[in-house]
Amino acid sequence: MRDQRFFPRDMTAIVVLLAAATFFAVVRIYPIADALLLSLQQKAGAQQTWVGLENFRTLSNDTIFLQSIWNSIRYTLMAVPGVLVMGLALALLVNNVKNTVWRGIFTGSFFLAYVVPLVAVAVMWRYMYLPSKMGLFNALLGLVNLGPIRWLDSVQTALLSLAIVRVWKYAGYAMVLFLAGLQAIPETYYEAAMIDGANRWQRFRHITLPLLRPTTVFVVMVSILSAFMMFTETYVMTGGMFTSSVRGGPDYSTTTMVVNIYTTAFERYRMEYASAMTVVLLLLMLIVSIVQYRNLRPTWEY
Amino acid sequence: MVTSTSRTEMIQRLVRRARSPSNRVGVRTQRRVERILLYLALGVLGAIFFLPFYWVITASLKTNSELNLMPPTWWPHTITFEHYPQAITPEFGRYFLNSFIYAMATTIIVAVTSTLLGFVLTKFSSKFGEIFFLGIIASMSVPFELYVVPLFMLLLGIQRGTGVPMLNTYWGMVFPWIIYPFGIFLMRQAMLSVPNELLDAARIDGASTLRSFWQIVLPLVRPNVAALSVFVFIWRYDEILWPLVVAQESDMYPISVGLVEYIGEYFVEFGQFTAASVVAILPIFVIYILLQRFIIQGIALTGMKG
Numbered sequence: 001m002r003d004q005r006f007f008p009r010d011m012t013a014i015v016v017l018l019a020a021a022t023f024f025a026v027v028r029i030y031p032i033a034d035a036l037l038l039s040l041q042q043k044a045g046a047q048q049t050w051v052g053l054e055n056f057r058t059l060s061n062d063t064i065f066l067q068s069i070w071n072s073i074r075y076t077l078m079a080v081p082g083v084l085v086m087g088l089a090l091a092l093l094v095n096n097v098k099n100t101v102w103r104g105i106f107t108g109s110f111f112l113a114y115v116v117p118l119v120a121v122a123v124m125w126r127y128m129y130l131p132s133k134m135g136l137f138n139a140l141l142g143l144v145n146l147g148p149i150r151w152l153d154s155v156q157t158a159l160l161s162l163a164i165v166r167v168w169k170y171a172g173y174a175m176v177l178f179l180a181g182l183q184a185i186p187e188t189y190y191e192a193a194m195i196d197g198a199n200r201w202q203r204f205r206h207i208t209l210p211l212l213r214p215t216t217v218f219v220v221m222v223s224i225l226s227a228f229m230m231f232t233e234t235y236v237m238t239g240g241m242f243t244s245s246v247r248g249g250p251d252y253s254t255t256t257m258v259v260n261i262y263t264t265a266f267e268r269y270r271m272e273y274a275s276a277m278t279v280v281l282l283l284l285m286l287i288v289s290i291v292q293y294r295n296l297r298p299t300w301e302y
Numbered sequence: 303m304v305t306s307t308s309r310t311e312m313i314q315r316l317v318r319r320a321r322s323p324s325n326r327v328g329v330r331t332q333r334r335v336e337r338i339l340l341y342l343a344l345g346v347l348g349a350i351f352f353l354p355f356y357w358v359i360t361a362s363l364k365t366n367s368e369l370n371l372m373p374p375t376w377w378p379h380t381i382t383f384e385h386y387p388q389a390i391t392p393e394f395g396r397y398f399l400n401s402f403i404y405a406m407a408t409t410i411i412v413a414v415t416s417t418l419l420g421f422v423l424t425k426f427s428s429k430f431g432e433i434f435f436l437g438i439i440a441s442m443s444v445p446f447e448l449y450v451v452p453l454f455m456l457l458l459g460i461q462r463g464t465g466v467p468m469l470n471t472y473w474g475m476v477f478p479w480i481i482y483p484f485g486i487f488l489m490r491q492a493m494l495s496v497p498n499e500l501l502d503a504a505r506i507d508g509a510s511t512l513r514s515f516w517q518i519v520l521p522l523v524r525p526n527v528a529a530l531s532v533f534v535f536i537w538r539y540d541e542i543l544w545p546l547v548v549a550q551e552s553d554m555y556p557i558s559v560g561l562v563e564y565i566g567e568y569f570v571e572f573g574q575f576t577a578a579s580v581v582a583i584l585p586i587f588v589i590y591i592l593l594q595r596f597i598i599q600g601i602a603l604t605g606m607k608g
Binding site (some may be wrong): 028 | 309312313316340341343344347348351352354355357358361372373374415418419422426428430431434437438441443445447448449450452453454456477478480481483511536539540546547558561572575576578579582583586587589590595597602603
């Protein structure tokens with residue numbers, strides 16, 4: 001490793017590294033340590049006092065906090081399979097288009113949703129989810145004499161409505177990764193299987209799926225991480241205009257962990273309590289990473 | 303299931319069977335039907351994926367009376383552009399400017415620091431550099447959302463301690479991105495493929511370290527720097543949580559925060575509401591149209607996700 005390096009010890013390089021490491025410590029290491037320390041404190045008047053695990057004890061009885069964990073999990077469980085299945089389906093379809101122009105057009109249009117700003121997307125969907133028949137979805141349901149559904153205004157459907165937005169937005173992202181994965185599978189495997197008389201489903205089940213496993217693992221990991229951290233959809237699409245419920249509502253059904261941390265810290269100004277929540281979220285992320293690493297790592301290769 | 307017959311022979315037999323006159327017409331019709339079904343499926347899916355854009359763009363062109371019809375009209379009966387000047391107010395322009403300053407400044411800083419560190423980490427030998435890089439890798443798995451509360455406290459602490467304003471400033475917004483682990487990781491990977499022989503040749507010709515970096519390394523990794531920059535710009539333009547925390551007065555809001563606050567406060571008409579979101583999408587849409595292939599390739603190669 002060392003002999004590959006080109007320049008020997010060099011003062012400028014050391015200065016650059018030292019400066020970078022200092023900044024790294026300030027913006028990436030110190031904040032985590034500070035969150036840990038802050039989570040063990042409480043504010044008493046103008047004074048900070050150490051309270052040990054008191055904040056965590058309160059958290060374990062905080063029904064809204066517990067619900068926010070459950071909401072994040074539910075949201076992830078709703079959105080990630082959707083992104084995965086839709087992304088894979090799109091990739092399989094687009095991969096069969098041999099005409100390069102059409103292939104580019106389809107890839108480009110499915111990917112467009114991923115590139116456009118999430119905030120504007122959420123604003124758009126909010127308009128389509130209008131609870132009255134003025135909304136696009138209720139108008140479409142009206143055509144077949146169904147609905148209207150109170151999408152974002154009902155405890156049953158609010159979180160699901162937000163998950164649908166995510167499937168729409170990130171399916172194109174998953175598709176691009178799956179397309180790259182599909183192209184890495186050698187054509188000869190399929191030819192060999194065809195000679196052996198494997199039908200389309202068998203080829204998909206025994207060649208495509210196992211060989212896509214590394215891509216799938218990556219897409220699942222990235223999607224879980226990002227869905228678990230959901231904030232923007234709730235912030236933009238719930239509360240405020242067109243609705244009677246507050247942000248994160250109705251009845252806390254769209255309050256995810258990050259939303260809860262934000263409101264606790266910046267609307268109720270309880271920094272210590274929000275830090276304790278951050279620490280719990282950090283631990284949850286750690287567990288998720290370890291489980292993913294253990295279970296999703298490819299156990300064999302071709 | 304490998305038979306004793308050689309594979310070439312089998313393929314030849316299959317090809318012969320496929321080409322036999324009795325089979326030809328059937329296979330061809332089947333292929334054609336399959337292709338039509340494929341394009342049909344993609345067309346329908348494409349229409350579904352495009353529907354939200356269609357809906358919002360047409361809504362922004364409808365008159366107020368038409369917008370309040372129930373059920374809604376499927377296309378604008380009378381097209382009007384009146385909502386656009388209503389939506390683009392001076393406040394809205396200010397949000398746009400803030401977004402551009404924030405996204406642009408972050409992009410430039412990330413590109414500079416990541417490239418420089420990528421160079422230092424790959425071409426200089428130092429134990430310290432290796433430890434630093436391990437820290438960078440480890441921190442990549444911590445989502446930025448976790449940093450929001452402690453980083454806010456940090457800005458507050460700096461502001462109180464030194465008197466330098468941090469909250470409600472561009473500088474405060476850009477601050478956490480000075481060291482961007484993902485960017486450093488990406489540029490390090492890119493620099494690894496720069497051959498040392500080139501640097502050797504430059505040294506023999508008497509080039510200084512700085513000159514080798516500037517004239518040899520940088521031109522070779524330019525596509526990687528460009529990809530990183532485009533993505534950082536798009537992501538920071540889209541970001542809401544961090545700017546929401548730092549920007550406390552409405553004159554510092556970027557478009558993401560502004561769009562939400564503004565529609566909540568002033569826009570009661572759907573026309574303005576939809577026109578504003580169309581305008582907010584426009585810059586990114588233009589970038590996407592110009593750099594579509596480049597952006598998709600970048601994602602496919604690195605799996606970047608903001």
